[in-house]
Amino acid sequence: MISIRQVSKGFTVQGKQIPILSIPSWDVAAGEKIAIIGPSGSGKSTLLHLLAGIISPDKGEIHVFSKPLHQLSEAQRDQYRATSIGYIFQDFHLIPSLTAKQNIELVLPGTLLLKEKNNLLNHWFQQVGLHDRMHHLPSQLSRGQQQRVAIIRALIHNPPLILADEPTGSLDWETAGELTELLLNICLTEKITLITVTHDLNLAERFVKRVHISDLNEAHRAGKAPTAPSRKELAL
């Protein structure tokens, strides 16, 4: 379903090209639930951005659902993201002046009939356990509840692939565990492929498959890619 071949990606900083990722080969099968782990600055978010078509590789091939992302135009990549990808961020990016329900209505197609729209909204707010909070503003929701709304926003268009970048990074450990279980269960039921980036090894344990970025990334293994100090190191 996902196939990466000889992909490299770097960034130019002050005129100097810095290699970040160099992935000879990586395959993900449909329905897999994968936690990507690795130190800060090792390229985990960059990998998700490549898979979402937000950025393009400098070299190599990325196929997702047989689509050659490396060959798509920007408009085609926008279309790919709109139809095939649900993206969940660490910060929820909800619009503060809109209720939870209105935040989701914004991303629904205008062609839906009112009844279809309400059925869909009721279904998903039930699924994440927020059916009694639909009319709350984000500021009236806990952080865990706000992330549940963001999960609905990522899932409501039925994407076959969810990319989650530290989705529980700003939550306490108990809420983080609940949210991770919720996401895993929904993806299992809906047969969605889930790739989650996390720093939290305890949360990563809940995934059947864990991939360390340095096992994918030759640039990192070879010490070519710069790595920022980890949060743990910074906290010491």
Ligand SMILES: Nc1ncnc2c1ncn2[C@@H]1O[C@H](COP(=O)(O)OP(=O)(O)OP(=O)(O)O)[C@@H](O)[C@H]1O
């Ligand atoms: N647009 C950019 N321009 C220049 N350098 C960038 C850019 N985006 C990322 N980088 C660099 O690429 C490296 C990898 O960044 P990335 O965000 O992918 O790491 P990460 O593993 O997700 O880190 P963290 O766990 O801290 O979020 C970092 O050294 C970062 O500074």
